[in-house]
Structures are given as C-alpha cells and as structure tokens.
Amino acid sequence: MLLLQSNKILRQLCLVATFITSALSGAVNGDTLMVENFESNPEQRWNYVSDQVMGGVSTGQVTYGQQDDVSYAHMTGTVSTENNGGFIQLRSRIAKGSAEAAAGVMLRVRGKPQKYFVHLRTSGTVLPWQYYQASFDIDEQWQTIRIPLSDFARSGSWLGTAVKSASIRSIGVVAFGRDHVADIQIAEVGFYSQ
Numbered sequence: 001m002l003l004l005q006s007n008k009i010l011r012q013l014c015l016v017a018t019f020i021t022s023a024l025s026g027a028v029n030g031d032t033l034m035v036e037n038f039e040s041n042p043e044q045r046w047n048y049v050s051d052q053v054m055g056g057v058s059t060g061q062v063t064y065g066q067q068d069d070v071s072y073a074h075m076t077g078t079v080s081t082e083n084n085g086g087f088i089q090l091r092s093r094i095a096k097g098s099a100e101a102a103a104g105v106m107l108r109v110r111g112k113p114q115k116y117f118v119h120l121r122t123s124g125t126v127l128p129w130q131y132y133q134a135s136f137d138i139d140e141q142w143q144t145i146r147i148p149l150s151d152f153a154r155s156g157s158w159l160g161t162a163v164k165s166a167s168i169r170s171i172g173v174v175a176f177g178r179d180h181v182a183d184i185q186i187a188e189v190g191f192y193s194q
Contacts, residue, residue: 032106034098035190038064038071046073049089049172054128056085060175060182070142072187079175079182088182089119091172092189102165102191104148105134107173111184113139117174120152122167124160131155131172132163138184146192165191 036045048062060077077088105118116138119131132152136145149163171189175182 031193033102033191033193034094035106035188036092037188038073038186042071042073046090046092048075049091050077051080051083051085051087054085055083056080056087057082058085058088060088062090065185070187072185073173074183074185075173075175076183077175077181079178079180081177081179086178087174087176089172089174089176090186091119091170093170094168096169097166099168099191100166101193102149102168103193104146104151104191105171106188106190106192107136107145107147107186108142108188109136109138109145109173109184109186110140110142111138112181113137114180116182116184117176118147118152119172119174119176120163120168121170121172122163123169124164124167125169129155130159132159133174133176142187144188 042064050056050060051058058077058079060075062073062075064073073090075088075090079086079088115135117133117135119133121131125131132154134147134152136147149165152163154161173186173189
C-alpha cells in the first residue's frame with residue numbers, strides 16, 4: 001500500500017515538473033506561436049500579389065535572399081493608385097487553428113524608411129477586397145515589430161469589428177494606399193500569444 005502511494009506521489013511530481021518545464025520554455029521563447037523565417041523553399045508558402053488582379057497598374061516582385069545567416073523575402077515595386085489600384089503584397093495562407101491563441105502579429109523587417117501594412121484575412125473575409133489592416137513603420141536597420149490584434153481595423157462595415165484569432169486564414173505584408181516606391185525586407189513573420 002505504501003509503495004502504491006509513493007508511485008502516485010512520484011507520478012504527480014513528474015506531472016508538476018513537466019508543467020513547470022513547459023511554462024519556462026514558453027517564457028524563454030517569448031510565447032511565439034508560429035514563425036516564418038523564409039528558409040527552405042519559402043516560394044512554396046508565399047505568393048506575390050498586386051492590384052493587377054483587379055485592373056490596377058502597380059508593379060513589383062519578391063525575391064528571396066540571405067545575408068549574414070539571415071534569410072529574408074525582399075519585396076520591391078512601384079505602387080500606383082491609378083485604375084482604382086494601390087497595392088503590392090507578399091501573402092501566405094495560415095493553417096486553421098495555428099493562430100488560435102494569437103494576441104498579435106510579430107515581424108522582423110528593414111528597408112526604405114516608410115509606412116507598410118499587415119493585412120489579415122479570416123474565415124469571414126469572403127470578398128477579395130475584405131481584410132483587417134494595421135500599419136507599421138520601418139527603417140534601414142533590422143527591427144522587431146509587434147502589432148496587437150486590437151490594432152487591426154476592418155476594411156468595411158460588413159466585417160466584424162475585431163479580428164478573431166481562431167478565424168485567421170492568411171497574412172500579408174503590404175505596400176498600400178498611396179503612390180510610392182516600395183522596398184522592404186522581411187526576415188520573420190509570425191504570431192505571439194502575450
């Protein structure tokens with residue numbers, strides 16, 4: 001009987017140790033849920049899209065490179081608001097449920113100092129011109145940017161007022177909304193939980 005109780009206590013201690021180890025691991029990793037670091041064939045996971053799909057005239061491209069052991073996507077182009085256009089974008093699908101606990105979006109970026117955007121599409125953004133959007137500014141040095149989901153604004157009144165993390169289906173880094181030359185390098189894109 002004493003042996004059975006000892007085994008039960010030992011199992012409970014092991015469970016507690018496992019829980020503590022998991023919690024510490026999450027804290028060390030900064031509670032990052034999903035990170036794309038543009039290694040191992042990123043062109044299979046990311047797509048370049050421009051306003052030409054709807055008659056716009058913006059032009060651009062995405063290339064993938066590496067410098068000082070940092071892999072990155074490099075999006076360049078000319079954004080034009082002619083013909084109701086105004087964007088170039090690097091976009092990836094998000095597996096259902098992989099951002100379920102997300103509190104925000106995390107990026108590691110550098111490039112021509114100016115404003116860029118993140119667009120999130122959800123299971124509720126049915127039409128091509130629907131998205132949730134948040135802006136961020138970059139400079140020529142690598143920097144990590146965290147954007148809370150509460151900072152994302154809907155593109156129209158037909159969408160819910162807030163992004164629901166469990167419904168996120170794609171993420172895009174976008175040069176948007178004004179005539180300008182875009183030049184941005186993206187080393188990481190992901191979600192964080194706290």
